[in-house]
Amino acid sequence: xxxxxxxxxxxxxxxxxxxxxxxxxxxxxxxxxxxxxxxxxxxxxxxxxxxxxxxxxxxxxxxxxxxxxxxxxxxxxxxxxxxxxxxxxxxxxxxxxxxxxxxxxxxxxxxxxxxxxxxxxxxxxxxxxxxxxxxxxxxxxxxxxxxxxxxxxxxxxxxxxxxxxxxxxxxxxxxxx
Amino acid sequence: xxxxxxxxxxxxxxxxxxxxxxxxxxxxxxxxxxxxxxxxxxxxxxxxxxxxxxxxxxxxxxxxxxxxxxxxxxxxxxxxxxxxxxxxxxx
Numbered sequence: 001x002x003x004x005x006x007x008x009x010x011x012x013x014x015x016x017x018x019x020x021x022x023x024x025x026x027x028x029x030x031x032x033x034x035x036x037x038x039x040x041x042x043x044x045x046x047x048x049x050x051x052x053x054x055x056x057x058x059x060x061x062x063x064x065x066x067x068x069x070x071x072x073x074x075x076x077x078x079x080x081x082x083x084x085x086x087x088x089x090x091x092x093x094x095x096x097x098x099x100x101x102x103x104x105x106x107x108x109x110x111x112x113x114x115x116x117x118x119x120x121x122x123x124x125x126x127x128x129x130x131x132x133x134x135x136x137x138x139x140x141x142x143x144x145x146x147x148x149x150x151x152x153x154x155x156x157x158x159x160x161x162x163x164x165x166x167x168x169x170x171x172x173x174x175x176x177x
Numbered sequence: 178x179x180x181x182x183x184x185x186x187x188x189x190x191x192x193x194x195x196x197x198x199x200x201x202x203x204x205x206x207x208x209x210x211x212x213x214x215x216x217x218x219x220x221x222x223x224x225x226x227x228x229x230x231x232x233x234x235x236x237x238x239x240x241x242x243x244x245x246x247x248x249x250x251x252x253x254x255x256x257x258x259x260x261x262x263x264x265x266x267x268x
Binding site: 072074075115116130132134135136137138141143150155157158160175176177 | 238262266
């Protein structure tokens with residue numbers, strides 16, 4: 001009997017060793033958030049300052065945010081608004097939810113190779129030195145850097161991932177080089 | 178008589194002697210390294226870079242390219258993505 005338990009334990013560990021676990025956590029928004037009102041924008045080349053009011057759970061907040069970057073000032077204003085609102089919601093707190101996707105392939109090593117068209121979680125993809133988000137065809141995108149080995153030689157890849165939907169935690173690899 | 182030029186053009190076209198413009202010379206790797214992307218020239222530069230991309234037709238998987246092609250392709254794609262990153266959404 002004790003040998004069969006030992007054997008089961010061993011098989012279980014082998015299976016776990018060949019599983020690929022993708023995890024992500026996000027702040028689930030459980031607040032009643034109203035629209036942005038009284039928006040004032042001070043924008044110029046490479047910067048945008050915004051000030052606006054927003055009502056969360058019946059309480060009005062006045063927010064200000066500065067954003068600098070190389071994008072057009074309208075985009076910078078959008079980033080500033082989004083960041084100010086996200087910062088406020090983070091300060092207010094909420095419930096963090098985590099999700100994990102586990103895929104197992106018993107008996108074979110799971111190849112982890114990101115290719116164009118792959119669906120990924122943003123948290124599993126490395127940051128690029130150009131770390132800011134940008135918009136492409138209405139989708140939120142960012143660049144990534146990935147390290148791999150080919151024939152024992154290290155290789156650095158770069159690419160672009162875009163969020164499938166503003167509410168979706170899945171991102172798609174748009175390009176890789 | 179007034180139709181003579183048109184007739185001549187048609188004859189030349191039929192004989193395959195119409196000039197199709199200068200032959201296409203793709204940018205070299207060194208020229209790509211020196212390339213100066215500019216938001217104000219975005220449309221023209223992107224057209225040029227995509228023409229270059231179509232000309233070479235590199236495979237999407239960088240692991241299927243040899244070292245030279247991978248370097249060239251990386252330079253090219255870096256340039257193409259420079260525009261949405263630095264100039265915003267509009268093309």
